Amino acid sequence: MSGTLQGAMExxxxxxxxxxxxEGDKYKLNKKELKTMLQQELAGFLNASNDSTVVEKIMNDLDENKDGEVDFQEFVVLVAALTVACNSFFVDSLKG
Known part of the structure; x- marks a missing residue:
């Protein structure tokens, strides 16, 4: 049996x-694929934002090499940033 961290990575x-x-490159997310993933996997984050351009902003922030797609490394940056934000919220809520 793998550890919790290994399972999270998988x-x-x-x-x-x-x-x-x-659509297209099987190793990258295009804008439509990214939007679908965000809507299905992170609906709570999207619903919390009133900004209709949030997917566009996320895509622009993540797409470091500006190829119009998000590769796995760029995707992990999103997950890490969201995890850090969630941790900060959790720590702050424990202090209150």
């Missing part, structure tokens, strides 16, 4: 490839 990989490659 889950990240599986989620990425569940959405990538439905």
């Amino acid at each position: 889950d990240l990989i599986k989620v990425f490839y569940r959405y990538s490659g439905k």
Whole structure:
């Protein structure tokens, strides 16, 4: 049996490839694939934002090499940033 962290890593990989490659490069998420993934996997984060351009902003922030797609490394940056934000919220809520 794998550890919790290893399982989380495997889950990240599986989620990425569940959405990538439905159109075009199977190793990258295009804007439509990224939007679908965010809507299905992170609906709470999207619903909390009133900004209709949130997917566009996320895509622009993540797409470091500006190829119009998000590769796995760029995707992990999103997950890490969201995890840090959630941790900060959790720590702050414990202090209150």
